Each structure stands twice: as structure tokens, then as C-alpha cells.
Amino acid sequence: MTFETIISICLGIGLSASVGFRVFLPLFALSVASYFDVWQLNESWEWIGSKAALITLSAATIVEIVAYFIPYIDNVLDSVTVPLAALAGTAIMLSTVADLSPVITWSLAIIAGGGTAAVVAGTFSTTRLTSALTTGGIANPLVSTIETGTSVVMSIISIFLPIVAAVLVILILFIIFELYKKFKTPKKNSS
Numbered sequence: 707m708t709f710e711t712i713i714s715i716c717l718g719i720g721l722s723a724s725v726g727f728r729v730f731l732p733l734f735a736l737s738v739a740s741y742f743d744v745w746q747l748n749e750s751w752e753w754i755g756s757k758a759a760l761i762t763l764s765a766a767t768i769v770e771i772v773a774y775f776i777p778y779i780d781n782v783l784d785s786v787t788v789p790l791a792a793l794a795g796t797a798i799m800l801s802t803v804a805d806l807s808p809v810i811t812w813s814l815a816i817i818a819g820g821g822t823a824a825v826v827a828g829t830f831s832t833t834r835l836t837s838a839l840t841t842g843g844i845a846n847p848l849v850s851t852i853e854t855g856t857s858v859v860m861s862i863i864s865i866f867l868p869i870v871a872a873v874l875v876i877l878i879l880f881i882i883f884e885l886y887k888k889f890k891t892p893k894k895n896s897s
Contacts, residue, residue: 726826795823
């Protein structure tokens with residue numbers, strides 16, 4: 707495995723985690739990076755760097771960000787974006803991974819790309835639902851701001867510092883796992 711391959715995997719993992727926060731924003735970032743030759747995508751995915759894809763993904767990103775600032779609409783969007791995030795995470799890994807056999811590429815794409823995106827998206831979907839139920843939706847714009855900001859930061863780090871992004875993804879997944887354990891641990895009665 708070459709250094710270029712490792713970097714491409716780290717890029718895919720970082721952007722896949724970012725997809726868990728916002729589906730279209732990381733795709734738009736990848737489109738911009740490809741358009742300006744910051745990243746070369748796999749041959750069959752070069753269309754992501756086209757002007758048409760750049761315009762389409764920028765419009766989709768704006769609509770997605772604005773829609774997530776509308777309480778309760780954001781919860782409806784989550785029912786669509788959680789499965790969509792898994793697909794987008796898989797696609798991002800497929801588009802970025804270089805020099806691996808198709809079996810390994812698809813395995814990485816489904817597990818590391820789609821799996822990471824789905825875990826992050828599912829976690830924050832639950833966070834937003836909890837926010838809606840406990841605050842009547844008043845805190846949802848704050849949750850959306852945090853998610854959008856994290857997606858922007860993770861996308862930028864993924865493109866320019868992919869190894870750092872992969873480490874951050876491991877940290878994010880560890881935090882999610884610890885929170886899951888904390889909330890799933892049965893409370894003991896003190897009698």
C-alpha cells in the first residue's frame with residue numbers, strides 16, 4: 707500500500723464523517739477540491755469536479771443548511787438524510803480511494819465510508835430529536851449550527867490534512883461510543 711493510497715483512504719474517511727453532519731457540504735467541498743485540482747478523483751468519479759456538479763452541489767448545500775435551521779423540518783429531513791448519508795459516505799470513499807482492488811475499495815467504501823457517515827448522522831439525528839422534545843425546537847438551530855460548523859471544519863481538514871482528519875474521526879467515533887455506553891448502561895437501584 708502506497709502513501710498516496712493511505713492518504714486517499716484518510717481523505718475518504720474524513721469526508722465520510724463530515725457527511726454524517728451535512729450530506730451535501732462535503733460533496734461540495736470535494737467538488738471544489740477536484741475542480742481546482744487540489745485532489746484527483748478516480749476516473750469514473752471525475753464528474754464531481756465539473757462545473758455542473760459544482761453548481762448543483764453548491765445549491766443543494768445551501769438548501770440543506772437553510773432547511774436544518776427550521777425546527778421540526780430538520781427532524782423530518784433526518785428521516786431522509788440518515789440513509790442518504792450512508793450512501794454519500796460510500797460514494798465519497800469510492801471516489802477518493804486510489805490504487806486498491808475493487809473488492810478492498812468497495813469493502814472500505816461500505817464499512818469505513820458508509821458506516822462512519824451513518825453512525826455520525828444517526829447520533830446527531832437523535833441529538834436533534836432530543837433537543838426538539840426537550841426545548842420545543844428552540845435549541846435546534848444551535849444544534850444545526852454546531853453540525854454545519856463541524857462539517858465545514860472536517861471537510862477542510864480532510865482535504866488539506868487527511869491524516870489529521872482520520873485521527874479526528876477516530877476521536878469522534880470514540881466519543882459517540884462512550885456516550886452510547888453512558889446512556890445504555892442500566893441504572894442500578896440503590897435500596
